[in-house]
Amino acid sequence: MSIRPTRRGFLATTGLVAGAAVLGGRATAAAARTTSLSRTQVIADTRRAADYWLTRTPQYNNDNNWQNATFHSGNMALFKLTQDAKYRDFSKAWAEFHNYQLMADSSTAPFHADHEAAGQVYLDLYALDPQPQFIDATVSRISAQIASGRTDYWWWVDALHMAMPVFARLGVLKNSTQHLDYLYSSYTYTKSQTSKRTGLWNPNQRLWWRDNNYVRSSTYWSRGNGWSIAAHAKVLAALPSTAAHYSEYADNLKSMAAALKPLQRADGFWNASLTDPVNYAGPETSGTAFFTYGLAYGINRGLLDAATYLPVVERAWQGLVSIALRSDGLLGYVQGPGAKPSDNYPWSATSTYSYGVGAFLLAGTEVAALAV
Numbered sequence: 236m237s238i239r240p241t242r243r244g245f246l247a248t249t250g251l252v253a254g255a256a257v258l259g260g261r262a263t264a265a266a267a268r269t270t271s272l273s274r275t276q277v278i279a280d281t282r283r284a285a286d287y288w289l290t291r292t293p294q295y296n297n298d299n300n301w302q303n304a305t306f307h308s309g310n311m312a313l314f315k316l317t318q319d320a321k322y323r324d325f326s327k328a329w330a331e332f333h334n335y336q337l338m339a340d341s342s343t344a345p346f347h348a349d350h351e352a353a354g355q356v357y358l359d360l361y362a363l364d365p366q367p368q369f370i371d372a373t374v375s376r377i378s379a380q381i382a383s384g385r386t387d388y389w390w391w392v393d394a395l396h397m398a399m400p401v402f403a404r405l406g407v408l409k410n411s412t413q414h415l416d417y418l419y420s421s422y423t424y425t426k427s428q429t430s431k432r433t434g435l436w437n438p439n440q441r442l443w444w445r446d447n448n449y450v451r452s453s454t455y456w457s458r459g460n461g462w463s464i465a466a467h468a469k470v471l472a473a474l475p476s477t478a479a480h481y482s483e484y485a486d487n488l489k490s491m492a493a494a495l496k497p498l499q500r501a502d503g504f505w506n507a508s509l510t511d512p513v514n515y516a517g518p519e520t521s522g523t524a525f526f527t528y529g530l531a532y533g534i535n536r537g538l539l540d541a542a543t544y545l546p547v548v549e550r551a552w553q554g555l556v557s558i559a560l561r562s563d564g565l566l567g568y569v570q571g572p573g574a575k576p577s578d579n580y581p582w583s584a585t586s587t588y589s590y591g592v593g594a595f596l597l598a599g600t601e602v603a604a605l606a607v
Contacts, residue, residue: 327360346376445575
């Protein structure tokens with residue numbers, strides 16, 4: 236598949252760009268916005284979850300696949316918020332252990348998005364200390380992917396979170412329309428071209444199917460949609476508002492927000508199967524944390540109306556910290572790795588995974604910006 240041409244002449248407005256939305260610019264806060272959230276308490280709860288994970292080595296500090304990469308993305312956002320060096324140092328030690336390399340691809344799965352997620356963390360570290368070796372491997376992999384001429388690698392919705400922010404940030408860093416054009420072409424494939432008649436985005440439901448196995452079904456997986464809204468938040472944080480396709484990415488986040496609002500449970504969570512309140516019910520942390528992150532980001536950036544969505548974020552955050560977060564910092568009710576609502580069901584108060592914690596840390600950094 237060839238890369239479709241898009242508008243040329245993109246000019247970066249900054250040489251370095253942060254990956255987590257907490258590092259991006261913010262719109263002016265709504266003058267009349269009020270919240271019951273305490274910034275001090277939000278940060279304390281966020282740190283509690285991070286600190287629990289930091290002490291659980293070595294099993295929580297090993298491979299450089301998408302699971303740990305997602306944790307470290309949230310951990311670096313927490314460092315930016317708190318300036319506590321222990322968070323930066325933990326992620327830097329992880330990156331150094333892997334020599335700032337991405338996971339190796341296989342001949343059957345070239346340019347696999349899961350293997351590129353670590354590049355987000357390496358870019359975070361590079362933004363703090365621009366040493367070329369921090370991102371050399373990431374730059375090389377992404378350049379080779381663009382050179383392949385194919386834009387059909389992102390066939391499942393999770394891929395948006397794993398890879399989109401890397402392309403966006405390198406595009407800005409390098410002032411490269413090539414990176415941003417490739418990003419948009421790949422995004423368009425995922426959104427509307429994965430099957431003969433459609434892609435993974437359902438514009439009527441305003442939600443994403445996980446992959447072609449679920450297209451035109453009624454199954455909308457919470458974490459799959461969480462990956463998507465987090466991807467959009469991170470890409471919007473990376474790009475200047477004048478960038479080509481910024482408005483389309485923003486419109487998708489806003490559409491998802493409108494769809495998610497009425498699907499929220501009374502306890503603040505979303506079901507693992509978003510439109511099915513009966514099957515696989517109960518609190519699920521990873522999807523809920525990503526939604527909290529994306530919605531809070533949208534409010535902070537002025538994309539979402541605070542009066543409409545701040546109560547949604549407040550309920551979600553209170554549910555996460557009162558139900559999923561234990562006093563010792565273990566974050567439970569995280570659905571295990573999978574591709575659909577039924578995978579690993581049921582999960583429990585002690586079901587925890589690195590990517591769920593990472594989602595919670597991302598959420599906490601954005602919620603803290605809303606709190607007073």
